[in-house]
Amino acid sequence: MMTTPFEAFSFAKRIPSTPSIGSTTVTKPDHIHLSFGFAAPHLFPIEELSQAAYEAVSLHGRTALQYSGSGGPRKILEWIQNRSLVHGIQAELPQILVTYGSTQGIDIAARILLDPGDHVWVESPSFFSALQAFRAAEAVITSFPIDEDGLRVDLVENALLEARRQNKPIPKFVYTMPTYHNPGGVTLTTERRARLAELAETYNFFIVEDDAYSELNFTGNKYPPLYTLLPGRVIYLNTFSKIIGPGLRLGWMIADRRVIDKARLLNLGGSIGVFTQEILAQLLDRLAFQEHVDQLSQHYHKQRDIMAEAIKSSFGDHVTFHLPEGGFYIWLRFGEAVNTSDFLREAAERGVSFVDGKSFFAKPEGYHYARLCFSYVSEEQILRGVNILADAYFAYEEQRLFGVTKQRHL
Amino acid sequence: MMTTPFEAFSFAKRIPSTPSIGSTTVTKPDHIHLSFGFAAPHLFPIEELSQAAYEAVSLHGRTALQYSGSGGPRKILEWIQNRSLVHGIQAELPQILVTYGSTQGIDIAARILLDPGDHVWVESPSFFSALQAFRAAEAVITSFPIDEDGLRVDLVENALLEARRQNKPIPKFVYTMPTYHNPGGVTLTTERRARLAELAETYNFFIVEDDAYSELNFTGNKYPPLYTLLPGRVIYLNTFSKIIGPGLRLGWMIADRRVIDKARLLNLGGSIGVFTQEILAQLLDRLAFQEHVDQLSQHYHKQRDIMAEAIKSSFGDHVTFHLPEGGFYIWLRFGEAVNTSDFLREAAERGVSFVDGKSFFAKPEGYHYARLCFSYVSEEQILRGVNILADAYFAYEEQRLFGVTKQRHL
Structure with missing residues (x-):
């Protein structure tokens, strides 16, 4: 029956032409x-997880399978709140949004902050899924090199000065992976962190801080999350993928409550997999996390x-x-x-x-x-x-x- | 430190102003x-699920927790393929995309098909989360009434004729819940289904068919899914929420392979919760589904x-x-x-x-x-x-x- 050729339909411009x-x-x-x-x-932690899964279902199955779950989602928020304190991050529960991994966090941040044609500044190199999300948001992507000390914040600063002088666009946000950069392996120094936060404040842009690897610390050296330096202008992302397992596809976003409220308004697929959260909550209860x-x-x-x-x-x-x-x-x-x-x-x-x-x-x-x-x-x-x-x-x-x-x- | 007021930043226009x-x-x-x-x-099916969860973790835990899982995602695709046949839908595996519930399916369809300002036609009444997704896609939403026989396809046809005559926009897609409509409770007749499919072909638009309730059939009456009438122009959505449990947050999309490929290019949060899929695969294995x-x-x-x-x-x-x-x-x-x-x-x-x-x-x-x-x-x-x-x-x-x-x- 199909006579109109498939090619006659014009799909959304946002779809990238190639896989990431x-x-x-x-x-x-x-x-x-x-x-x-x-x-x-x-x-x-398979043994603990296996027990956790069994108990989550047998103890809380009837509610765990509903939309809102059986207290697991709240326990996870509280766990994130407590663990964040170890890294100096203070957040109220309504400031925390559980996401499908930090990749969804990146996608949500892009959808909250960007209209088509808006500017995003990234590191070169950067995380490929993040680049793909920004392309899907039809952003103009500009990249800045990294060196041994992370993002060249001095070059970002020069570009901002230049943009302001020439009345060119200021980015809506800078996407950065300041700690144990993927793929660069470098870490942004404390001085550069402070400077980047100052720039975000002065020039009125957001920082999307992807902190996916921060728990995997080989040296004991500590760096302040950018979020702690400028809570009102940083969207902080993290994930259970590296610390528990990526198959769970659970991560989180911490930001100003007004930002989180905007994310909720996007209503992306309803609530986040409550059933998995119930199991994870049971697991975190019994796991000696540190x-x-x-x-x-x-x-x-x-x-x-x-x-x-x-x-x-x-x-x-x-x-x-x-x-x-x-x-x-x-x-x-x-x-x-x-x-x-x-x-x-x-x-x-x-x-x-x-x-x-x-x-x-x-x-x-x-x-x-x-x-x-x-x-x-x-x-x-x-x-x-x-x-x-x-x-x-x-x-x-x-x-x-x-x-x-x-x-x-x- | 924060001196720039929060209000000075302009967030993306796509964010709806109110919850759905x-x-x-x-x-x-x-x-x-x-x-x-x-x-x-x-x-x-708590007992089966509890066993399924335990076995998925204890037997396949090390792979179930990775990104790609341990065969569970493929088993689920095959299950969907087989079950779809019962409803007359023939689909190859690459035509099936597992989603976080049908709500994510709606969101993905909107993001594939719509640029800001594009037109979407819906039923009045319609599913509120769908309306919210279309607002977030910055679509122009036009609605058409339903009666006892479902969507008034005659009014859709008149509007299409009118649009063509006056050179006004044709919708990128019609979103419909033809079977056991939420909230209307009505079902689109077989004749109207055929006519709607013809219109989609003639006027070159897609149909997004939300079939979330179709398994809950009280009469034994059968209606052909719109997908079976025009596979090249229908994006078919369904979910495990009503037949297993909403807390799983798993659903699926069936469409032309080229449409599914576009969905994959959006790269929304990486792969879909593999861990939950492993458990669901075990469950479907042991559940007498019919x-x-x-x-x-x-x-x-x-x-x-x-x-x-x-x-x-x-x-x-x-x-x-x-x-x-x-x-x-x-x-x-x-x-x-x-x-x-x-x-x-x-x-x-x-x-x-x-x-x-x-x-x-x-x-x-x-x-x-x-x-x-x-x-x-x-x-x-x-x-x-x-x-x-x-x-x-x-x-x-x-x-x-x-x-x-x-x-x-x-």
Whole structure:
């Protein structure tokens, strides 16, 4: 019956034309995923979770399955409130909104703050799902480099001065991952945090602070969340993905109550998965959380060291990187002429995946970077994976420099 | 430190100024919620769910907690595919997208299809969360009445002819709940379905078909989903909320693969709650679904009859309503001069809540309607609740007609 061609319909302009990140080809059963920013599965609190799930259903099932749940959502708000205090964040319960992971938090922030054509400033590199959300919000994205101390706030300041002088648009918000940056691995210094907060106040923009990795602290060094410096102009995002498990898809937003009220008005899919919240509430009740997080941090710290050593011994002076103080990632910088996208497939065929640099940038740039993730894989896989990756790289290098196609035995 | 006033920042225009529905005052512990479109809690498959939750975690916990899960999401797609066949819907797996309830499905459809200023045509009355989603998409909403046979497709046709003649905007989509309409309780006839599908094809618009209640069939009568009539131009939405439990917040969208691909590009919060999907997959494995749904339908059928009788005996000829063939709701029509919002508080104080008519309309209208829900409450509560509601109404009527303020004993 369909005679009008599909193409005759014009869909919303907001839909991005490409996925935020290319999928990885997996060809071997023992494929090593250095691309996955996944939590280490053996550290999931499975036993407690299994009990929690059973009890949430058997004790509270009839209410847990309704829209509003059985007290679990409130317990989770209270847990977030208490845990936030450890990081210096004071928030009343109506200032906290539970979201489907911090990715939904980013999407909500974009939808609250942005009309089509509005400006967003981001770090380069930045989190690809955030870039995708800003594209879907039809924002104009401008990016600013990071260095060892995080976002170059001085360049942001210059751009703001310039914008004001030339009557050009001030951003609606700056999206930043100040602590254990994904993918950069760097952390914004306390001085730069203070300066960025001052700029937000002076120039009347918001900061969307993505703090997804902050609990995974390898050094004990503490940095004030931007939220604590300017609570009225920071939308703070965090997630249970790294500290419990990403499959829960639960995170949270903390902001001025008036901001949270606006988020609620968007009415995105009704209430957030109450059933999962009931289970999580039971879990948090019985989990020694600080101990759990310390264990995670120690594990990822060790994994980081193993990967850093492996990179040095396999790549020598072909790469540089910042040793991250926390989080999941090492961000490799190759020589300027290298394009990591060009050996992505070669590496996959040899059994290793990583994410190429360009996936993290708003513009076509960053080709000579690559993100390796040390969280999901085992020690043995890190050693083997980095080694294989180096082989793929050197084969690519040889061909690039000398035009030689080596005979490969796969 | 904050010196720039909060009001100096201009938030996105898309944020609606009011919540989609007013909250109900609850003053008594034995308050009767005729407002809640909730499933009957005693029919939740708690025992099976409790086992399912335990097994999902203990058997598949390490993968269930990751982003991609452990086969649960695929099992759910297959379950949806099979169950859809019962309703005549044939869909390949890549045509099915699991969503956070059908409310997220509505939101996604709006974001795929609408740019700000685009036109959406809806029924009056319509589902309030859908209206809210269309407002958040900055759509121009036009509404068309329903009668006993569902949407007045003839009026839609006239408006389309008129729009074409006068070169006025054709809608990007028509949002409809053809089967067991919320709140209207009516069902679109097979003839009107065919005509609506023809119009969508001729005039090149989409139909967003919200089929949330279709499994709750009291009569055995079957109607073809609009999707089966025009698969290329219908976005079909359904949910586990009414058939399993709303707390799961899981639903699905079926559409042309190119539409689903666009939805995926929005990248809304990453993958959908995989952990809940693992549990649901285990549940669906062990649940005799047809038996379960038959039991639900029988129960709600009985509840409908009890409520219909109670309304007739308590309200006499002060109200009219259509006896719904399925679903959760009876939609009361009072005399034109009645404003049901005016005795909402009176009823709440006497211990009964309902939803006033105006909540279901895009424009200020529908004041003389009220929605009663027979799904959540017990038989005894239906009888008592309808009786109390009638008392509140007659007290209001007396005051409205004769200006008498009766002394009330609350």
